[in-house]
Amino acid sequence: MREEGYISPRQAAVLLWFAILPTAILFLPALLVLRAHQDAWLSIIVATLAAGTVAVAVYLLARRFPHYTLFQCCELILGQVAGKAVAMVFVLAFFQLNAVVIREFSEFLATAVMPETPCLFFSISILIIAIYAARNGLEVITRCTDFILPLMVIFIAAIFLLAMPEMATRHLLPVLENGIRPVLGGALVAWSFLGQVVILATYGAFVNPPRALGWSLITGLLGIAFFLGLVVMGAIMVFGCCEVERLTFTAYDLAQVISLGQFFERVEVLFLAIWVAGVFIKITLNLYVTALGLATVTGLKEYRPLVAPLGALNIVMSCLLYRNISEVRQDLLLVEPGWTLTWQLGLPLLLLVVAWLRGKRRTGA
């Protein structure tokens, strides 16, 4: 189905940041350092290049089918039955991804700030807002980012700058201590986050002009790599790589060490507030994409009726997915890389190859 309204390439890039960064800066660094140790920053570079292949696939798809969402492309390329099946895989993948994000969100809040509050309360309250925002459409979500983006960017930069007195570049040495393998292992973990740029293939259909999508992808991906690198390197330089491995919520701990003249301390609560705003965008966007996809597959005219039920199911899914936080981390470390490799890179490439073989394109539409 089509939705009215367009977003600019800049807004698309910003949405891409929000689709990845919020949970990535919190959960990823510890896992990345666990694999790659002090070479985590190299892993980010490798993972960015790897995620670049996804971006290229997304871009080429968008060039062949401008103004068509990923879900519509599936049907156009593979025919009705197979197309719907593949589109459904994407829908389920985004649905599952959103469940993971919701779980990460509530686990973090319960661990770091409000242990007495039931986990479910966090998920329900953020989903209520997310459902409301997602029903209002992409333009509204985008406009939310206009407000949250400066906060997010300024705050990540501020954390890095203010933690600088505690940093020592020597923690980044030696480079490539155990050869390239740990770097690649870390890149695989980082990849499962960065590969989410595939989401641009869905809402990218509403970017105007469509040819600027490449620019959105590049700035989006580079921005993500930059901020992720800032947090990871900041954490390694402050704590040393042995210690970062132990910290479950790295960015939060980084905010904790800031101490400016004995009074500007404990800014991590501020971080928390801004982070929640970022996660809100991420959850809303995923929810919107899932609803949009399901509406396409089922041939509905509107995606709006699907948003609330999908959100409710998402909460249930997020509770059922893991038994404890250790499973969340194990999943991100061991399972997600393989799974995301399949649906974020494998499937788009498959679509692209089939489209090329069958000579399908919808240019000039």
Added chain:
Amino acid sequence: MKAWLRWLAASLLLVLLPALTAGCWSRHEIEELAVVGAVALDAAPGDQVRLSVFITLPRAIAGGPSMGGSSGGAPAKVGEVISATGSDFAEAARRLEELIPRRLFWAQNHVLIIGEELARRGLHSLDFFSRERQMRLTMLILITSGEARQALDLPAGIELGPGTILTGIVRNKTTFKVELKDLLAMWEAPGDNPAIPRIVMTPAGGQESREAGGGGGGGSKGGGQEGGKKKPPEAVAIKGAGAFRDDRLVGWLDEKESNGLMWLRGEVREGVVTVTLPGQGAGQGQGGGRPQDFPRDQTRSQTQGQASVIFHRINAQTTARVEDQQLTFKVEIRGHGDLMENTANLNPDRQEDLQAIQEAVNREVGERVQAVIRKAQQELRTDIFGCGEILHRSNVRYWRQVRDHWNEEFTRAQIQVQVDLTLRRMGMTNRAPGKTGSTGGKGATQGTAR
């Protein structure tokens, strides 16, 4: 119909909003909190631990320092100290909450004091303090010989609670600073061992003689424990350090050695070096640099004197080199200092005299660094300098061979120290008052251009 529903939803939201935004589950009103101001950890018999906390009494703080109070000038008590034992600190903390009518609130705690016995058992019990969400990673870690709980009984002075007293002293930068995150990093790194600044407490004397112990000046080295087991300590000083091997306390560094450690690790901020100088000219080959406690000779006091130099920041660079299985570390210490005091018959306006002070300072710093190296290599047999990490960074292949028995390997390593400190400024005056700057009389008295 539609409008009616909308109104209903809006009013429902309005009712729900105040209930939800206040955070109904995890709220903790400040009246329900016992704010922890300082923590002391001790070992207890039977492999147990004892957790002591200083709880700030809000009434005493809010009332201001009650100077006009009835208790004869002594400021009112601003907190109470309670302890509980348990098999770990979480259990002990829970037991503390059996004793007080409020919930413990850790987030305001800035100081963690570790008792000697617990430190000798090992730091592994510190997990609670990095896992609990309220804890600050920036809390100061201090160590004391004997019982850590005693430090919480410090009498109120300029500052009221032991937490503010101890953080205040550390902020004076006379000693190095170890925060929880630093301790964890030193402990976790395979080529590093923690060293923690030490609190020395002076026991209460017979009567109220505050001047006697005030400031904790001279040699009260660890003597605080025998006398004042029950009495609260009179005064406190932070000097010296406890050295660890892996996570266990193995010995103490005295003031000179811990100062050497600061120089070696490049952690000197506002470090003052005092040297004794022979008065006559640029004392070449006269063995000028003596520690400050060199016995003063009345007859030579005319010519002999002291000079103190302050270094606001220094740069210490350690490099590792391996040649035929002989491991050598080279420490280069560089920095610029300002003259703080000069009672010697030297005129720092003259380059020779300036050089003399500079050389003496270099020699003195070198001695301090050598002292701590000797202690760490021969007596304590632990790498508190982080040399292993330096080797790790520069020579991974060799590091892999020695990683598992690094502390033994460290004792065999050669450490060369090169001190290159320069005197750059001399304060607001040049020669000392009443001194002529003898040898170069003319130049000293008249040649003072600026």
